[in-house]
Amino acid sequence: MTTISRHLNGSIVLPQETVKRIDDAILALDYHPNPHARRLSLGRSETIGLVLPEIANPFFARLAGAVEEAADAEGLGLVLCATLNRQGRELDYLARLGRDGVDGLIFVTNHPDDGSLARSIETIPGAVLLDEDVPGTVAPKIFCDNEAGGYLAGQALLAAGHRRIGCIGGLAGMTSMDGRWQGLCRAVRECGPEAAITFSTNGPYSVAEGRRAARLFLAAAEPPSALFVCSEEAALGVLEGLRDADIDVPGDVSLIAFDDVGPLHLLTPPLTAIRQPIEAMGRRAVEAIVTKIGPGIELMPVELIVRQSVAPPPSANRKLKG
Structure with a gap:
């Protein structure tokens, strides 16, 4: 039996005549190896x-x-x-x-x-x-290259003319959040002293956190003209909060989300996003x-998927509704 077991496990080379006798017996008896026993014998x-x-x-x-x-x-x-x-x-x-x-x-x-x-x-x-x-x-x-994702988002918002940018982030101390924040900061820093991150929040990557962040954004004395939302789930909550307050994206505020997992192209407006592989x-x-x-x-590399949620900032004398 040991020889037969070793043959079935591929750990022994037998004469062709012996192999044929074993195979014929297996066929005649309709024998099927026990997978659990095989795993134990192989140590895997x-x-x-x-x-x-x-x-x-x-x-x-x-x-x-x-x-x-x-x-x-x-x-x-x-x-x-x-x-x-x-x-x-x-x-x-x-x-x-x-x-x-x-x-x-x-x-x-x-x-x-x-x-x-x-x-x-x-x-x-x-x-x-x-x-x-x-x-x-x-x-x-x-990991995906979170720092590169934050940098791409910042570059896209700055290229559209935004100089006051907000970040709705995940929990502080998480590698993903730290990287996305650092990338955004690098893009803003490279733009020069006229650009700044003027609003930020930290919380779970969740729809509920996005709603909470939207309320804080709406209550800000001088809200930024663009938002980088560090998770798709939070971005959905932000959109819901802005819609309820009759704030237009991208007319009143531009928005870029991270992840691009769900059908963001079907939203109104379709969301520009950083896509993970x-x-x-x-x-x-x-x-x-x-x-x-x-x-x-x-x-692993990320990429910017350009859609319709980013536009130039509103004119300087235009205020958010509400």
Whole structure:
């Protein structure tokens, strides 16, 4: 039986006559190898884990689809864990996946870490961080170039003539938010002293946060003429708040969003956005597990998708409605 098992696992070379006898017996007995036993004998689970905040969000849904497709192409199963972006659930899933002995882990979070996640991720071989960093983790890290995205957004708004720009951001301390903010600041700084970021908020990447930021924007004594919104979800909330106040985009305020996952081209107006290479990021994460690349940060390029939500600023004597 040991010889037959090694033959089926491809770990032994047998004479052709012996191979034929084994294959004939398998056919006659309609024998099917036990996949669980095979995985145990090989010391591999042939399964990877994907931990992400949620699947209702279009960004994470597309990311999960890309990882699933790439894993399938490699003959790997996928265990999907949606954490609701709660650290307790993240830690619980990490412990479960560690006990299950997955061959690799793709981990996505959407909040800063207090050190607990980094310690837990370090216990799982083959871990890859995707989209957002967990500082202190020694692993391959695959992110979009957030700093370049903020810079592209700033350049586009400045090129349209805006000199007072606002930023509606994510939680401070997140790698994605820090990069987008730094890129926007660099673009404004390069423009010279006449340009400035005159309004900013920080909060979760969510529609509710976008609504809150819109209220703050409307209450500002001198609101900026353009907004860079650092997530698509927040941008939808901002648009809702501006629409309810009868503020026109781009007539009264220009807007650029980050992500470009949903059908932003169908909105009124169609939103200019920074597009992340979501599918490429998912494929690259699986490739990093399969090829066992070493620790390091890999930045994937973003691009500016120009639509109709950016226009020159309104005249100096024109005030926002309301």
